[in-house]
Structure formats: structure tokens, C-alpha cells
Amino acid sequence: MAEQLLGKTTSFEQVSNAADFIRNRLKIKDNAPAARVSVILGSGLGAFAQEVMEKSKSQLIPYHEIPHFPTSSIEGHNSCLVYGFIGETPVLLMQGRVHRYEGYSANKVAFPICVLQALGVKSVILTNAAGAIGDHLDVGDLMLIKDHINMTGDNPLLGPNDLRMGPRFFDMSEAYSKSLRELAEKVATSQKAPLKEGIYVGVLGPCYETPAEIRMFKTMGADAVGMSTVLETISARHGGMDVLGISCLTNKAAGLSQGSLNHQEVTEIATKVSKRFSNLLFGIIPEIAHRYEHQK
């Protein structure tokens, strides 16, 4: 019934298949966690994965080789899973993601999150490029996501719920972990690169917004707008993972500055910010992983 209404939905078996494939490739035995921390890298932010690969012995798995894994067609997204280390800390990095606007269902967009959960990940860092709405935000800023507004009109959990993956109904009052945000603030301050904070509104895309839509989002309390993240956050919370969200503000949202928006500008600014962004992640990740050490 649900399949007829909504198209094929992610099954626990598909998620397990993908996770088993990855564990085999990485030679991780006995269902041990592959990593406790994972990062999904947004448009133009892939340089962090590059740096991890240069600094540690890492392995790379193209998404198209992983069973059931969706692959992106968007420029600026590399479509590879990277397994590397920051010091002693293993990390799983997703270089690129798929979006709802590519035609994938919300359920498929969140599939990689379910796979990360099956691989033992407890904290996921979701990053994205976003347009700045809040007056306190400038192009080039990094913004910690305090909360989100899901304006995609969609949800990855539509359809029957599999209790092995999470509960039917669950709380979203702290979708973005307060303690992870405090940790990120602390690291950023020590690096003398303080972060901004705000509310992210997730839209469907692929077109950028109209100035009237941006005015509406501002009235609703949004500080930044983008076409990803919210569906992944919902799925991560369903699976009981902690989420840290970081937006790289690549442009003023529509109508808030002169000129028109384009994807090239978005990736160029994200690339410029990527060093600061990398430093931040190199600081944060070992500290998060430290929290799970007793659970090895």
C-alpha cells in the first residue's frame, strides 16, 4: 500500500546491505562501529575531505558502488564516501549528498544517514551552503544551526515505520544538539574565528527564492535558507543521533542585495571559506569522538 502511494521506501534490509558492504570494504570486523562521527560536506566544502585524505591513511568508496546509495549529479558535489582519521579518530566523510530537487524522494535523500547510523555513527555534522537572511549575518560567515524550519513540504519518514530504525513519533525540540553547539563555539573561539548562530529554513529548490519568499521567511524567524539538511536532520534524530549543523553563508538571500544569485558564486565563496571550516572540523571532531571512547 505505502509503496503504491509513495514509491519505494527505504527498508532496514537495504540499509543493512549498504552498511555491510561498507564494513567489508573497510575491513571492519564483528559489527564494530566504523566511526562515531561523520560529516556530510555541502557544496564547495569538500576540501576538508581532501585534507583528511592528505593527512591520514584513508579509503574512498564512490557512492555508485554502494548498494542502494543515491548518487548526485550536481557540480561541486563529489559523490564519495571517505574513511579517514583525524589523529587516532576514525571519521566517515560524505563528499557530496543528494537533494530532494534532483528527483530523489525525501526517504532516499536520508538513506545515507540511516547507513551511517547502522555503521555506528552517533554524531553527524551536517554542513551546507546557505543564503543569509538575518541582519547579523554576512557573506563568508559560518553559522551554527540552532534550529530549523522545514519548508520542503516533505518528510523522509512518511510511510510505515520500522522500529528497528527509530520510533514512530519522536521529539524534535532539540534537533541540533545544544552540547555539540557549545563545543563548536568553544573550539571556534579558541581558533579566534567565532561562529554566528541562527535558524535554517530548508526549502525544496532548485530555483532560488523570490524576494517575497525571503521576506516571509524572515518574518517567520529564519536566518539562513538552503536546499538541504532538514530531511537529513529529521532522519538522524529518528535514529537517535546527535546533530551539529553548520551553514556556510555564500550569499545574501534574494532581494537582500543587488544582483542575481547563481551556483558558481555559491561554490566560489564556500571554497574561500573552506580553510576556516576545515580548521574548525579538525578541532571539533576529536573532542566529539572523545565522548564515545568508553563505548568502543
Ligand code: HPA
Ligand atoms: N537559497 C537557497 N539555497 C542556497 C542559497 C540561497 O540563497 N545559497 C546557497 N544555497
